[in-house]
Amino acid sequence: MTPPPRRGPVVHDWAVVPLPGTAFDPVPHRLLHEEPVARVRLPHGEGHAWLVTRYEDVRLVSADPRMSRALTVGRPLPSMTPHTLAPAGGVGRADPPDHTRLRRLIAPTFGRRRMNALRGHTERTAAALALRTLDAGPPADLAESFVGPLSATVVAELLGVPAADLDRVQAWRAGLLSHDTTAAAGESVKKEIAGYFADLARHRAGQPADDLVSELAAARAAGGISTPELVSMAVMLTLNGLDAVRNIVSTMVYVLLVHPDQTAKLRTDPGGLPRAVDELLRYIPQRNGVGMPRIATADIEVGGVTVREGETVHVFYPAANRDPAVYTDPDRLDLSRDEAPHLAFGHGAHYCAGAQLARMEAEVMLATLLDRFPRLALAVPPDEIAWRAGTVNRGPETLPVTW
Numbered sequence: 001m002t003p004p005p006r007r008g009p010v011v012h013d014w015a016v017v018p019l020p021g022t023a024f025d026p027v028p029h030r031l032l033h034e035e036p037v038a039r040v041r042l043p044h045g046e047g048h049a050w051l052v053t054r055y056e057d058v059r060l061v062s063a064d065p066r067m068s069r070a071l072t073v074g075r076p077l078p079s080m081t082p083h084t085l086a087p088a089g090g091v092g093r094a095d096p097p098d099h100t101r102l103r104r105l106i107a108p109t110f111g112r113r114r115m116n117a118l119r120g121h122t123e124r125t126a127a128a129l130a131l132r133t134l135d136a137g138p139p140a141d142l143a144e145s146f147v148g149p150l151s152a153t154v155v156a157e158l159l160g161v162p163a164a165d166l167d168r169v170q171a172w173r174a175g176l177l178s179h180d181t182t183a184a185a186g187e188s189v190k191k192e193i194a195g196y197f198a199d200l201a202r203h204r205a206g207q208p209a210d211d212l213v214s215e216l217a218a219a220r221a222a223g224g225i226s227t228p229e230l231v232s233m234a235v236m237l238t239l240n241g242l243d244a245v246r247n248i249v250s251t252m253v254y255v256l257l258v259h260p261d262q263t264a265k266l267r268t269d270p271g272g273l274p275r276a277v278d279e280l281l282r283y284i285p286q287r288n289g290v291g292m293p294r295i296a297t298a299d300i301e302v303g304g305v306t307v308r309e310g311e312t313v314h315v316f317y318p319a320a321n322r323d324p325a326v327y328t329d330p331d332r333l334d335l336s337r338d339e340a341p342h343l344a345f346g347h348g349a350h351y352c353a354g355a356q357l358a359r360m361e362a363e364v365m366l367a368t369l370l371d372r373f374p375r376l377a378l379a380v381p382p383d384e385i386a387w388r389a390g391t392v393n394r395g396p397e398t399l400p401v402t403w
């Protein structure tokens with residue numbers, strides 16, 4: 001029997017397949033080149049969404065105030081995970097004026113001045129962790145002995161999460177950021193985390209310290225933030241601070257070690273490190289699939305396609321970072337590249353709140369490693385590194401190195 005003729009536009013299936021190393025997901029890569037504004041079906045949720053992959057189109061969508069995040073709350077939209085990643089009330093799913101109010105509350109903590117103040121502490125911690133790793137090895141798992149503990153210490157310092165509680169928070173993180181966590185299990189983890197941060201904020205309201213949870217507790221007392229908003233904020237900052245940084249910096253170290261010529265040049269020119277970090281951020285596809293979508297509140301032209309009011313739109317920042325219209329030979333790592341700013345931290349109102357922090361941590365960690373481990377190398381062939389599967393953020397399970 002011949003199948004009935006296809007009606008309507010083509011909808012591409014985008015499954016989540018585990019990808020090794022920095023391999024680029026073939027689906028968005030093909031769409032970037034062939035159909036930069038395309039309809040896709042994702043593993044979870046209902047219906048299809050637009051997927052936008054070109055640099056200029058991604059910037060347009062993410063800077064357009066007519067693209068709403070608040071409208072995504074409570075809807076079974078096309079998604080990579082069975083449960084919604086970001087809680088309602090969170091900064092990632094708010095529109096102005098709520099979004100503006102929430103971002104203002106945390107802006108001083110993540111601003112340049114505070115980051116400069118935190119740099120010294122981060123450098124001392126990195127030096128101590130490097131020394132401990134040197135004493136215990138070789139070999140060593142750098143993700144476990146260096147990158148993980150450093151990002152955890154910084155989160156503990158900045159937010160005020162007691163170091164003794166970090167293991168518990170890490171276990172929740174693993175549950176929440178897994179593609180395999182069911183909707184029910186996701187909800188129960190979120191409840192536990194919410195209870196934990198609500199208690200912590202209550203405690204800090206009584207005994208304030210010099211940390212973000214204390215500041216948020218004070219803002220709540222003054223009516224500037226509600227309890228669900230406070231909890232969502234603390235959860236989002238903790239999870240990003242732990243998971244995003246650990247994964248991306250471990251991957252940065254891996255990329256440097258499999259590009260020894262470029263890394264050797266960097267060793268002789270430490271002033272080139274900030275630029276190298278930005279190129280690594282551009283080059284590394286740090287996520288499996290897309291995060292939170294937006295909903296169009298009007299008919300909007302995107303790359304020659306009309307997105308209708310009420311339709312769901314996902315942007316894929318890693319694809320924009322590989323756009324040949326913007327970057328020369330985009331799939332090649334070039335640590336001295338000096339082209340358009342990358343979109344790894346997003347763009348527009350929802351631009352990553354922790355971008356300065358993440359950059360600072362990456363710079364400190366890479367500078368420390370280049371300085372203290374002049375002969376750092378992978379302890380196994382690159383294709384034997386195990387990469388996380390079924391997780392939102394990509395990164396190595398372990399990073400075995402020698403020196």
Ligand code: HEM
Nearest residue numbers: 091092237240241244245248344345346350352353354358
């Ligand atoms: C290298 C590591 C990181 C990367 C690549 C990254 C990337 C991103 C991206 C792509 C977004 C979403 C933009 C959007 O919604 O369109 C985002 C949002 C956000 N990130 Fe990061 N991030 C990193 C680290 C961090 C850290 C360390 C923190 C804080 C501790 C943080 C806090 C946030 C927050 C609060 C938002 C939501 C902002 C909003 O919706 O207004 N991120 N990040």
